[in-house]
Amino acid sequence: MESEMLAGRYRLVAQVGAGATGRVWQAVDTLLQRAVAIKIVDLTGAADPALAERFRREGIAIAGLSNDAIVKVWDTGTDDRRGWLVMELLSGPNTNTLVKEHGPLSYEVVMPLLAAVADGLQAAHDAGITHRDVKPANIVMDAPQAVDGTRPDLIAHPELGRPVLVDFGIAHVVDEAGKQLTRPATAIGTAAYMSPEQARGLEVDSASDVYSLACVAYHLLLGRPPFLADSSIAVAHAQAFDTPVPLAELSPDAPHALDTLIARMLAKDPTLRPTAREVAKELRAIARTHGLLPASLWTQRRHSLWARPPRPRRSPPDLRSRPVSWDRRK
Structure with a gap:
């Protein structure tokens, strides 16, 4: 055909x-x-x-x-x-698929990943754009192709990829078309990363994206979002009114400063949340303090940890192309 x-x-x-x-x-x-x-x-x-x-x-x-x-x-x-x-065509996978196949990720991987995403959100917020649908399926990993045509296996080595936000602003347009919230198969996934103001049907701004990013942090580190329930309505109610179990209670090895930052990002009052710029800055400071990454890697603005990974002299045995997949259902 x-x-x-x-x-x-x-x-x-x-x-x-x-x-x-x-x-x-x-x-x-x-x-x-x-x-x-x-x-x-x-x-x-x-x-x-x-x-x-x-x-x-x-x-x-x-x-x-x-x-x-x-x-x-x-x-x-x-x-x-x-x-x-x-x-641009990204190599994938999205971080929802990554956690499903790899399991919860380490702090060494997650903290720079979240900082990079926060940088992206701040760039959008500075331009007056709110994402409105920050969730693991909308963060797609990408890696450059080597001279031999292969790409790193990002399931096995997520640290070699860069996170890329997709679907900016599109959720809002589709909402207006009356489609997104009427699809039960996807609504519960969206509700798990929805801000309290979104759950209550109120106007949202950049602070909503910061809340959603904190929900993503739970998913990447623990393999689950802050609130679990059998229906999207129950999850949305919890987002609006319940207090999540602190990250440190679910992951005792979490740095105290990270636990405090995530809690601030999850404040029900959007005016009490840090900006995306503050989130990125604090994540990098926490990583330096706890020796999770050399400080020099955090000072690079346009060339992040993943943008141009050092090319090994010999390709490791697990370097091979992976099929592109942005499927939200995976």
């Missing part, structure tokens, strides 16, 4: 992910002859005819962001049925 062409330029090769906000395709940009990822969102259920134009503007705003922890957006467009974003 002949591959579909999108916008007369992008040849859709294979679907590599699906979630509440749409489907992700691996594609080829036939103009620039490069592999790309394309997020396609169904807009047919939108009651507001101006939604397609807002989707386009959202894509333009995201494309203006420049940070190693934010997915690069190269193009955007809409037609009478769909909206799409053309992005």
Whole structure:
């Protein structure tokens, strides 16, 4: 069967992910002859005819962001049925899949990962953009391809990858189309990382992303979010009104300063939470204090621990390409 062409330029090769906000395709940009990822969102259920134009503007705003922890957006467009974003193709996996296959991660891996994500969030917040859906499935790992065409196995060696935030702002647009919150298969996953103000249906801002990042920290370190329940409604209620078990009680080896920082990030009152910039700064300070990483690695702003890992003289036996997967259901 002949591959579909999108916008007369992008040849859709294979679907590599699906979630509440749409489907992700691996594609080829036939103009620039490069592999790309394309997020396609169904807009047919939108009651507001101006939604397609807002989707386009959202894509333009995201494309203006420049940070190693934010997915690069190269193009955007809409037609009478769909909206799409053309992005860099990441090697994967997302951190939800990473924890599922690898198990909870070490502090040495998680703290720089969270700091990098916080840097990305701050870059977006400085531009007036709130992510609104920070969760493990929306943090995708990536690693550069070696000269022999292989990539590191990030399941076995997550420290060799860089975390990249995807789906910036798209959740809000799809909410307006009346789709995201009506899908029970995905709602409970989103609720597990939802801020109290989101759970109560209130307006959200950058502080909501900080709360969600703290929920992600629980997941990466413990293999579970702060609140567990049998339904998305019960989880959302807990987010709005309950106090989570402190990180240090669930993980006694957690540094006290990290436990305190996570607790501040999980404050029910958004005005009491630190900014993403403060989170990144404190994570790096805690890591230095506890000897989790050499201080020099934390002073690099644009070239992080993962951006250009030293190339080994001989490829380790577990270096091989992994299939791309952004699937939210994994």
